[in-house]
Amino acid sequence: MTAALPVLILMTSLVPAIVTFFLPQESHLLRNALNLGSAVLKLALIVAMLVAVAGGAIYEAALPLAPGLVLLLRVDEIALLFVSLSATLWLLTTIYAIAYFGDKAELSRFFGFFSLCVAATTGLALSGSLISFFLFFEMLTLSTWPLVAHKQNRASLDAARSYLLFALPGSAALLWAIIWLESTTGPVLFTDPPDLGGIDPWSQRAIFALFIIGVGVKAALVPLHGWLPAAMAAPAPVSALLHAVAVVKAGAFGVIRVVYDVFGAGTVVDLGVGVPLAALASLTILWGSIRALQQDEIKKRLAFSTVSQVSYIVLGAALAGPYAMIGGLVHLVHQGLMKITLFFCAGIYDERAGIKRIDGLNGLGARMPWTSTCFSLGAMGMVGLPPLAGFVSKFYLGLGGIEAGAPWVLAVLAASTLLNAAYFLPLLYRLWFLPPAEDASGDERAPALVAPAVVTAAGSLGVGILAASAISPLGWANLIVLRGYAP
Amino acid sequence: MTGLTVFALTGAALVGLGFYGLLAARHLLRRVVAFNLIGSGLFLFFGAAGARGVGPDPVPQALIITGIVVALSATALAVGLVVVHARAAGHAVLPEEPEEPEEPKDEGAT
């Protein structure tokens, strides 16, 4: 069972993906049942595993490909954190997507690639070796492309091209880094950082930089972030997937793996590459916020907000200290919950009221109270108002900055909070305090669309309020750091 | 200088001459002729090499006969191609640059 469970978890999204491709467009019921059923099954399996891993169990499954090429699935605490996040959000996004698309065209293709994306994310979360991570990372790249291009209009195709234009060179950089590293050290497993003694420090720095470029594209680090705002051309469930469940998260997760499991936090500090990375992350945080401020479209503003927020995770990893690490890890979850709430809501505004731009939000709070409440919770969380989720992350990141001897982090956090407030609060003001437009319409009689948003909004409230409990993401992050991620 | 050397060097010269013809000639039939010159020069060289030492070696002779038949087969197909190509194109010369198949008037090629 210890070998089978991770494989089984992977299969719960891989098998439905393949089956879905061959389902005729008309068989809605079968397709929906398949996707929802496997999402629930997956979540159940993960919960079972969570309990076991909390008790100290280790799950491992290996498939040797060629010499040096081993597909290794290994479940550790950090893998579980990511995989449980993505599985939970996958279930919610599936419900949302089924309601969102109704009976539009090409749904078998959509849900096929959607499941494939989640399979890839699961795989890279559970990867126990560098090359497995790369394998699933690339699978994610490829299966995302048809989703971004799903509408098949010019804007979507351009967005999809721009995505590959960033992602593929990123992959090349990542592969280059892996091969450069492994040609000296042999296959790198995440159980303990490899011995880098055979590589001179400057080469090590170059490899680190290549790694960061490789995963940084997906994490949308400035200046590799250009594809993410462009990808807003995709339908709302895809945005949720990109921003919260899979893609940028995979990038951020990759940064954590590179810092803590490939190089080791100590080496990162010794090489002096942590501070530049933290600086880059800070730049991304500020730049993303400033750009978000300039957007008039809701989804564009949210996209730049993601650019900014994901770099909190990178910042946490780069500072390479226990508190910062906790902050980064916990933000992986918090940002996911909050951002998916916002995208769900943006999709509902678009779908039910035809509103894409910020000035259309005026007075919508009264007309669409559930959606607007969820949106407000998500936004306030992003700003970092206690006791919402974002506050917890920022608090730990701040502590981490001080601990790592980088008090300037506090300034970055403060500036970012101000900017966050500046680009989110006007939206809330419009929602609740401005009179609606004359010809305003729209309702929220779509429970399957609204319910996922309510759940995630409640979640982002809950993880903040209950942060002190052991089963909260913060508790789990603490456990991870205690179990061996403390440098 | 022995007789064998004379034949071997003749063979070498024929190969060179044929190679020159194959590269320099524009008329396709001339190229086919040049190809045959190279072949027979090569065989002459081979035959001379095989006749060294004690008595002639039958193995090169057999190989050469095989080679001659193979060369004839290639020549027959090549000649047929020259004829149909020339008939279609109006001249027995290949263009300098390969053209795009099926839609030769197109601009997309190289």
Add this chain to the structure above:
Amino acid sequence: MNALVAVLALPLLGALAAVALPPRAGVRAALLATALTVAATIWLLLAVARRGVQGVILGGWEPPLGIGLAADGLGAAFIAMSAAVMGGVALAARQMMAPDVVGARAAFGFWPLMLLLWAALNAVFVSRDLFNLYVGLELLSLAAVALVAIGGKEAALAAAMRYMIFALAGSLLYLAGVVLAYAAHGTLDIGLLAARDAAPSDGLALALMTAGLLAKTAIFPFHVWLPPAHAGAPAPASALLSGLVPKASFLIILRLWFEAMPDRAGFAALMLLAGLGAGAVIWGSLQAMAQARLKMIVAYSTVAQLGYLLLVFPIAGGDGAAQPWAAGAWTGAMFQVLSHALAKAAMFLSAGLYLAAVGSDRLGDLRGLARTMPMTAFAFALAAVTLMGLPPSGGFTAKYLMMTAAFAAGQWYWALVMALGGLLAAAYLYRPMAVLFARESLIAPRPVTRAAQAVPLVLAGASILLGVFSAPPFEFMQIGRPDAAEEGL
């Protein structure tokens, strides 16, 4: 009687039957021969896997008098590759090469030529005799040229003519080397040659043979004949020509440099070969980007993909053969051969289906076909994944093994070429993908059956599975390798 003889005799007999029988019966005989040869190939694979190298001493006459054949892991893997591609092509050709589609002439010629091509490939893959390889190569070249000419149009004839000239020149250069080898060593057997003392003329012999084979393999800068020829042939023929034919002459280069005369290979020569390969990767990719027709893109991609193969020489050849990374690099190149064959056949067959559906393979005419022919688009996409070298495809395994070995050998620049080649492949394959995926469809396509669409999908899927299950083929190809390393890098 053994499996090796069967994979040689069955396609030959099938071809002869296809010539002798009336048209309908001829096609049936050809299909039967195809099925039997595929079965014999599986038999051979099992035999090699269980009992090691399968050899035949033809007529019972030992070399140097007679000719020896041997199916080592490498040869058997190549035979399996041709069986996979031939099987798929035969299924596709039942419709694509039917008399009411291509006319009585092409419908008659395709089957015997396909089977003769198959026999020639298998003969080359197992022959241990340099002159026998020459005869096999000639059979291969003539059948291949004829398959190009089957297209019938003026441009196809010009392409066939150009192909013929390169093939002729290549044959003669190769033959010149063979003559020198026999004149100096009195044997043509690869194993016996390796055991003889080096002669001063060996360098020249090796150079001549290699030059001739490079021309036949369409290695840059001898590649000019390939794109028009492969694009001008009917799609099933293109699949064979691009996927399989260049691999035969490449295999001979490999046998010469790694088995017959490994100690005569100077490092400079090895680097020159790899330099040509690098040139092919870059130039072929750039040319592919500039093409407006799907088949031309796919054909130029062959030029580029063949270039990777030559990068193996400085990494694993010469003195490198004894190094721990040699097995990885060498096997990586073989993975490239196999996965390229499957992917390229899938791509050409897909192109053929599009051609059948809309009557054109101009990119502009293919808009929106992913919607009407999703299986074909998916097959093309999977094949593209392999050619780009993205995981988990066979192309990725190939690149990973070769790049790791290149780094280990201190020749990181070849790894750079491979990485760059992958990106360029993504660039030239993106255009057709995006066009297929576009929404608006300009031409109402004729219907294409699902069965016909399944063939390229299966081939492309196989090229992916080759990467997912790469351990067994890796082990298999080490069977009978002169200095097989137990552990790769």
Add this chain to the structure above:
Amino acid sequence: MSLALDLALCALILGVALATVAGSGLFRAIVFFIVYGLLVAVGWVRLGAIDVALAEAAIGAGLTGVLLLAAHGRLRRLGTARDASHGAHLLSALAGAALAAALAWAWFVLPLPERPGPELAAAMPRAGVENPVTAVLLNFRAWDTLLESIVLLAALIGLWMLTRERDWSGRLGLPQHSRAGGVLASFGRVLPPVGLLIGVWLVWAGADRHGGAFQGGTVLAAVGLVAAMAGLVRPPRIGARLWHVALMIGPAVFVLAGLAGAILAGEFLTLPPPIAKPAILTIEIALTASIAATLAFLVLGPPEEGRAP
């Protein structure tokens, strides 16, 4: 004396070859090429290789020459070719000279290797034939010869693929306009019986003295061609099945005999000594028939109904 003779012969060969490559006029080049082939055949006699001499004269000079002449006739009305630039000529000349020099150099450094002489001597008694060249061709290296006969067939199928679709059902070659009572006709009446005899004898004698299936087949093909030109027989259509059987019977018998050897004697293409001679003869007869038909069809070319000769 003999060296002087060789030198003179080789000088002549080179001179004619030069005229073939560099001379003006395609027709003249082809005629020179035929002369060249005959001179090379004489050279083979000087080298003591009678079988090769026969093959070179019959195939290298004869059939190749006829092929080239026929092609020249069909191309006559087309425009003449532009010539290559001087730079291209110079480069080509350099490449040719380099290749010739390399081979010449190789001649002087070639070691005299141990050759399969002892093995050959030991094997000849079991070979079934007296002529060692025939033994190599049809027994020791029978696989080469089998493939070679298939190469011929592949060339023919390839040539037929060059037919225009509308001509596919027509008779092979250009339409015939034989003139009854002409010289060719009477020549054509006398020659076939003689040629037939020569061809059969060449096959028969090949076993022990000189000749063989390829030389004999060539003569038979020539007989058929002359008969066709004289209007005695009409070339068949591509669809004529019986001729297809003639094309494949040689290789088919060869493969089947090889398989029989594999089953009976253990290895593919084994000819057990007691039946080696009859087996070789059977194969040779079938091969000769196929070779004769294939060569004749190769010279006739694909059907061309719609065009006057």
